[in-house]
Amino acid sequence: MLFKVERNNSTATEEDFRPNELERHIEVYTDYSQRFYRVSRDFSKQYAHIYSARLNTFRTILEPVIREKWQQDYKILKLCQLRDKNTPCVIIGTLFKFQQLKPSILKELSDELEIIPQPTRTHFVHESDSLVLEDELQRIKLVGDSIDVHQVVTGVVCAVLGSEEEDGVFTVKDVCWAGCGMQKPLPVLPNDRYIVLVSGLNMASKEADHLFSLHLLLEWVSGMSGTLTYQEELSKIVRVIVAGGVFANYSNESSLKESDVISSACTVDTFCAAVSSVAPLDLMPGSKDPTGIMLPQKPFHYCLFPKAIEYKSFNRVSNPYECDIGGLLCLGSSGESVKDIRRYSKMDDNLEVMRKMLDWRHIAPTCPDTVPCTPCIDSDPFVIQNCPAIYFSGNSEVFATDMYEGNIGQRVRLVCVPDFCTTKTIALVNMANLDCYSMKFG
Structure with a gap:
């Protein structure tokens, strides 16, 4: 993929002002979210099936772990x-x-019984x-x-x-606990490669104070800012993942109105098309977005993106979402399960919750008890089948990151992707060494 950039500084010569075409680095990509796409939508079934399937799956997982920890005693x-x-x-x-x-x-x-309501x-x-x-x-x-x-x-x-x-x-x-399981060897990359993680764009909001930051983000991804050396670094961005909150973010507790979605659909489509024209884009829905609220959420309907779907680099994906980028397994959600676990426990730190989820080997253990999900029958799609190298959760209050290390040498980069609408911040992960840092567009 090509994107044009220009050098612009006070001491530049005529040669420096000539447009330079930099080639976008591409990494092999595979979508591993089929188990989320193929979930049965038969709502005549009871939720007991998913608990039974979950227990049967973990019996197979836990038995060798038990033998290793407690032997045959x-x-x-x-x-x-x-x-x-x-x-x-x-x-x-x-x-x-x-x-x-x-x-x-x-x-x-x-309330209807005229009893004092629960606070x-x-x-x-x-x-x-x-x-x-x-x-x-x-x-x-x-x-x-x-x-x-x-x-x-x-x-x-x-x-x-x-x-x-x-x-x-x-x-x-x-x-x-089950533990995060086996992890395939991490690839050895000769040069830096970056994955951009962003969430909470909130483009259906009537407040426009974050739109300027969105334009800065678009120019940055497109390579339209900085020196030539910096633009060459930007060409190493191999993928952009939007982790939910595209139309509305989680800080907006009011329900999303149909008129707001309709009026913002063109803006969202234009933004996605602009990003997809310069870099591969994976678009995940969130609980406030115009799609089914039950996990796993299916991708956005294609009719919302008449411009963006013209690009092969534009991918409408599920929530949760799992993919392989250049040999690195990435897994994450738009943040519903992390927020729900915090509500029903004394764990207040998102990173602590994500560590627990890896130990439990489950993306959304509170489904279907307190997080709505489809009544799965034969299997539980939220079980972590393979230990990821990057595990992210979207729509967090602030940016946070840490390295999780398993008991058999697993290394997982944990990323709390901040809500862009309120923080104007994104997260970047270097695929070469799993370093992670934030960048603010203010």
């Missing part, structure tokens, strides 16, 4: 096989949290919260200091080591 039993009290064993099951402050439709109906809350953690472990047939209450009720959420599958007491509760001595 303890039997792996199902809840219905518990017979001997106070005998140590291992149970694999799904965690469920009883939470006093958890929103309930019955509580929401209290509006953004976090639903209470000191009385408790945990149970359940499988296909039974459930049992968990106690013990080895598992912190405030550091987990409903839907996480784990293995617990302990014993059933006389009062029928299970005392946990230790916990085994």
Whole structure:
């Protein structure tokens, strides 16, 4: 791909003002999001199927992990096989949290019953919260200091080591998580290559204070700014990923009006076409965008982008989204699951939540309990099948990044992609060394 740039400085000669054509570096790209695209949309089915499929998948994953951690010292039993009290064993099951402050439709109906309504809350953690472990047939209450009720959420599958007491509760001595799994060797690149991550463009907003920053971002990606040396660096941007919030960002709690979408559709299409003309663009939807709210979200409808779809470099992708760029596996979402886990736990840091999700080996454990998702039947599409090299979450309050290191040498670059509308900031990841930094367009 070619894009034209010009040098412009006070001491430049006539030769310096001649347009220079720099070739955009291209990396091999493969979309690995098929499991999100092919999810069944049969809403006549119950949500019990996804929990059953999730548990069956993690039984296969956890058994070798258990053997490595605890050897052959303890039997792996199902809840219905518990017979001997106070005998140590291992149970694999799904965690469920009883939470006093958890929103309930019955509580929401209290207005109609003329009862004092539940106060509006953004976090639903209470000191009385408790945990149970359940499988296909039974459930049992968990106690013990080895598992912190405030550091987990409903839907996480784990293995617990302990014993059933006389009062029928299970005392946990230790916990085994699935871990992030095997990671394929990271590629060795001779030169720098960059992936741009941006989210929360909020282009349907009637406030135009961030539009100038959007134009600066477009000029920057196009190579229309800086010296020739800097423009050569910009030619190393191999892909731009927009992680949700294209039409509306998460800070806008009001519902997106149809008239706002219609009036902004042309602007969004023009922006996407302009970016796609100079660099490959992957466009993910978010919960506030005009697409189905249930995860996994399907790509935007093509009719919204009559100009952008003319470019082969323009890709409408799912949310969550997984792809391989030059040998680096990238996985991420537009941020719904991270925000939801923060609501139902005492984890306030997005990076901490993302580390937990890798340990749990699951993108959205609270689906379908508190995050809407389609009633999957045969499999759980949110299980992390392969350990990524880059794991991102969009629409964060601020930019943040860290390196996650697994117990068998996995290295994962964690990126909290900031909301562009409020921060005017994007994230860049160097594929050569997984370094990450932010850039602000103010």
